[in-house]
Amino acid sequence: MKEQGETEANVRVLRSRTISLSIPKHRESSGSTPPAKICCHRHTASAFSSSSKIDLSIHQALPPQKKRHSGHRKIILSEQGKDLIRVEFHKLIQEKVYPTSEKLLKRLNEQYEDFPIRSAGTLRKEIKSIGFIFQRTSKIKIPLDSQAFVAARAKYFQALEELREANVHLYYHDETWLNLREVKRLIWTLEGKGEIKKEEEKVRPRLAVSALISVKGYHIPSVDIWSCTEEHNMDSTHFLSWLDSTCATLRDEIGEKGRIAVCLDNATWHNTLTKESIIPKRSSTKGEIQKWLQDRKIHFPEKFVKAQLLQLVCANCPRKEYMSDRIAKKYAVEIIRLPKLYCSLNPIELSWNNLKQFVRDQNTTFRQDDVKQLIEQFMVAMDDKLATSYFHHVYKVEEMYKTADEIMEEEIEPHMQSDSEEIDSEDDEENVEQ
Secondary structure, three states, rough: OHHHHHHHHHHHHHHHHHHOOOOOOOOOOOOOOOOOOOOOOEOOOOOOOOHHHHHHEOOOOOOOOOOOOOOOOOOOOOHHHHHHHHHHHHHHHOOOOOHHHHHHHHHHHHHOOOOOOOHHHHHHHHHHHOEEEHHHHHHHHOEEEOOOHHHHHHHHHHHHHHHHOOOOEEEHHHHEEEOOOOOOOOOOOOOOEOOOOOOOOOOOEEEEEEEEEOOOOOOOHOOEEEEEEOOOOOOOHHHHHHHHHHHHHHHHOOOOOOOOOEEEOOOOOHOOEHHOOOOOOOOOOOHHHHHHHHHHHOOOOOOHHHHHHHHHHHHOOOOOEHHHHHHHHHOEEEEEEEOOOHHHHOHHHHHHHHHHHHHHHHHHOOHOOOOOHHHHHHHOOOHHHHHHHHHHHHHHHHHHHHHHHHHHHHHHHHHOOOOEEEOOOOOOOEEEEE
């Protein structure tokens, strides 16, 4: 009887520690007390079901604990930061150095003091997120650039080479945004007060700038400056209207016979599809997909589900045509597009850095008209020498990519193991044999 009493006491303690439910009392019996049973339901303490009875004498698995935050801020790289990784990776290849994560991290931290990534593990995750894979050569595991990026670079360089050999009038385009309260980061003030002191504002007014650049400098007639209250206040309607006006201006300036090309990046408003190129998406209704197929006289069985209809759409989708290409074609202007995520190949990106620094140095009033005047002043003052320096820098980056791709194709890839043997980026990398 003493052992029976201890057993009952242990059951009651276990019951109170595991599940806090109001349990109806069992009638006491003269015989031995059976193990207590309760009803439980996943996620619902008040739900009872006869089919979900469990024995409290059996150890129950606890739900997995949520991972706690490590305390470190999540590192989010900008497009320029991601492009920086790709550039330094290919520089290592150009120098015939195996581009391991450790060597790439060391290069980035030595060249750029404010580069936020400080661990090889974090860098490996970032490398993989921008399209690289890890694969083993006969000596070492190294990250490899995606074949899609390599092919896109090659296609772009080939098109660029043809345009330059033909002496085409080539312009690079981009947009940037400037804060009206853009000032030098370190200034002297009297006890933190004075005209230069910035005030807190809920809505930060900004100016957006859209422009073309060539080896001669900015194309001033096409410069577009407008005010906005959001960091990226641009849409396809504004851009396409600007492009139509700009192409007409370029054609008038150069004449009917001269070849003109404009290089765009892959911003969404640059790549608006024509109505004929738009195809149904997963968000489309089944009826919309069926109508799209019927309008093009594409037969499909009535019993097809939505997923099968979408596969049929993909198999018969038209070639993509962009509104920007169609507008440029009216004026016999060619459109060439940068590979995705390659802002380092656009010389106008370098000019934006100088423009913003100039505004910081000169901005003391924070008025929109004054900041706009500073932007125009910088653009007009740019001479051929400064513009050419931007282009020469980009030429070096282009040659670096070409050389690195050639070395990868001829000297590294032949020594790689099977393409199917992709390496987990979390693995420790081996040291290169000396």
